[in-house]
Amino acid sequence: MGIDVRNKVNPDRIRRFQDYANRIRPQKTVGINLAWAFLVGGAISLFGQGVMWAFEHEGFSSQAAATPTSIVLVGMGALLTGLGWYDRIVKRGGMGGSLPITGFANAIVAPAMEYRSEGLVLGIGAKLFTVAGPVLVYGMAMAFLVGVARYLLGTS
Template structure:
C-alpha cells in the first residue's frame, strides 16, 4: 500500500474501499412499502367516507389509525425491522413521525417518567416540529402579504 499523503488521498482510499449502499434496492423497497402504507391510509379513508363521515373527519381517523399501528409496532420492537428494510418508505409518512416519538419514550423510560419520558420524548421529532412549524408560519406570512396585495391591486 503506497503511503497516503493528503487528506484527499485518504478520503479517496476510504471511498474506494467502503461498500456502497444498494441504492436501487433501497429505493425500490422504500417505494413499495411507502406506497403500501399510503394505500392502507386511502382504504381507511374511503371506508370512512363510505360510512358517511365527512372528509376532515375521515382524514383525522386515518392519521389516528396509522399513528396507533406505528406506535404499537414500535412498542413490539417490530417497526425498526420494517424501517431497516424500507428506509424512507416507513419513515416519511406519519408512521415515521409516530415511531420517532415512541422510540425515545421507550428508551428513556429507565430514567423516570418526568425527566426521562417527558423530557426526552421529542429528541428525534423536535427539529421536525420546530422547522416544520416555522416553515408553515413563513408560508403563511408570504400568503398574507401576497393575498392582501392582490386584493388592493384589484
C-alpha cells in the same frame, strides 16, 4: 512550541489513504433501497387510503376523514413500535417506513419507551420529542412563513 516533527504525518500520505478508502468503501445498495422505500411507503399510503375510504363510507366528509385516519395510522405505528417490529420495517424500507405518519409515531414512541429508565419527567417527558421535535419546529416555522406570505399577498 510547535508539535514535534516526528509526530507530523505527511499530508500526501493522508490524502492517498483517504482516496483509497473512498475507492473501496462498501457502498449502500441504492437501487434496492429505492425499490424497497417505494414499496413500503406506497403500501403504508395505500393502507391509509383504505382507512380513509372506510371512514368516508361511515359518513365522514373527505376532509373530516383525514383526522381519524391519521389517528388510526399513528396508533398502528405506535403498536408496531411497541411490539418491536417497526424498526424492522424501516431497516428494510428505509424512508418508506420513516416518512409516513406511522414513522412519525415511531419517532415519538421509541424515545418514550427508551428513556423510561431515566424517569418519568427527565426521561420520558424530556426526551419524547428528541426525534420528532425538529420536524415539528421547522414544519411549524415554515408553515408560519407561508401563512404570513399568503396573508400579506392577500391570497389567503
